[in-house]
Amino acid sequence: MPRNLKAAQETSSYVLDLIGKTSLTPAERKRVVKESVKYWVDHVNEGFLKYRKSVSTDYTAVEWEDGGSVFRDIHGREYIDMLGGFGIYVTGHRHPKVLKAVLDQLKRQGIHSQELIDPLRTYLARLLALITPGDLRFAFLSNSGTESVEGCLKMAMLTTGRRRLIGAVGGFHGKSLGSLGGTSKAVFREPFLPLLDWSHVPFGDVDALAQTMETCDFTGDRVAAVVLEPIQGEGGINVAPRGYLAAARELCDRYGAMLVLDEIQSGMGRTGKMFACDHEGVVPDLMALGKGLGGGVVPIGAVVGTQKTWERYIDNPFLHTTTFGGNPVCCAGAIATINVLLEEDLPRQAAEKGAYLLKQLGRLARRHPRVLVTSRGRGLMLGMEFVDHGTGYAVAKGLFKRGILISGTYINARVLRIEPPLTIGYPEIDRFLEALEDSIKQVGKKR
Ligand SMILES: Cc1ncc(COP(=O)(O)O)c(C=O)c1O
DSSP, X not given: OOOOHHHHHHHHHHHHHHXXXXXXXXXXXXXXXXXXXXXXXXXXXXXXXXXXXXXXXXXXXXXXXXXXXXXXXXXXXXXXXXXXXXXXXXXOBTOHHHHHHHHHHHHHOSSOOSSSOOHHHXXXXXXXXXHSSTTOOEEEEESSHHHHHHHHHHHHHHHHOOOEEEEETTOOOOSSTTXXXXXXXXXXXXXXXXXXXXXXXXXXXXXXXXHHHHHHHHHTOOEEEEEEOSEETTTTSEEOOTTHHHHHHHHHHHHTOEEEEEOTTTTTXXXXXXXXXXXXXXXXXXXXXXXXXXXXXXXXXXXXXXXXXXXXXHHOGGGSOOSSTTOHHHHHHHHHHHHHHHHTTXXXXXXXXXXXXXHHHHHHHHHOTTTEEEEEEETTEEEEEESSHHHXXXXXXXHHHTTEEOEEOSSOTTEEEEOOOTTOOHHHHHHHHHHHHHHHHHHHHHO
């Protein structure tokens, strides 16, 4: 496309005007939808539009605003958010306290100078040390989950002086060249091989992990880190069998490897405890955080580590740096998120609401076994497994028509996930369950 600075100036002025408006005319709405679809195709990625956003069936659902447990498209149609941005909205959409903290901080300072001590980073690091289990103590603040995983990998390699990494089949840790190695699906990895030195073991299989670690030790290909999600999100909401994380902890200690737990999706209260590893009382050497840490308002992630994992990094803090990670605006959002999680006891709420949902889903599966096979998960990190991919997708489409957003998982296409805001009310949960049964019945009739 030829450069045109005049057009760029006009377009940016027009969009700034739109952003500043509290309401749009029907003509403006129509224009935004038309242009968004066109520009997505022309400048973003047509493939993505067709594949991923197609649950909106006719591509006219352009999201515009949100609050609480719902978001609205530009025409004002409201959707209950049962997807929760793949686990982002732990405190709901734009929780007033999170929003206030971010806006207050923005009025004072946006991005830090990079040279002086920025206080909010230090307060957030302390809060993370206070809410994470065991002796986790130091935090490196990042801009995303993927960056948090990258940080964990580097800290583990630095601490152990080793390169071998072990992940699990069904695992998802991001798509940057380091984290992608841990992500387990061929379609994402193959075009970029070779990646770092990763091996994968079946998730939940203690013997397989023990054997692999023993082999690595025997051959001198010693393990830097075992990287696991306590509950695999993209893999299809697979809860680690009881004792698995403890066994991984024990094996890491035996072979001098770091245990890295990726709590990017499962952390921040989502599973009914502050972190999913708290269900098992297992403390990792390094924890990766993201998604919910920013309360659905700001993008922020964190690598949280023990004294041991930070020692080499303290010797040379320039080994891992970031310009935007831990900026004051995002820290303000994360500090408010932690405050809301604790003050509103959201982990407990997630546990109770999740138990209620799981029970109802079990009933649904018994009533409609030819469509819904089973449901599983913990707290508000739940999955529904359908008979096949097409059926799950059809149910999701039916739900969208009924004003509810839900989506599948990246690695296991038969599973739809349920990860609503932890603040969701029971009336919304019941509306979801009703719409779900309607959609299942309709899909069942066609099959
Ligand atoms: C467990 C897990 N790890 C890492 C990531 C990557 O995080 P991000 O997309 O914020 O980079 C995700 C994202 O879905 C995730 O669920």
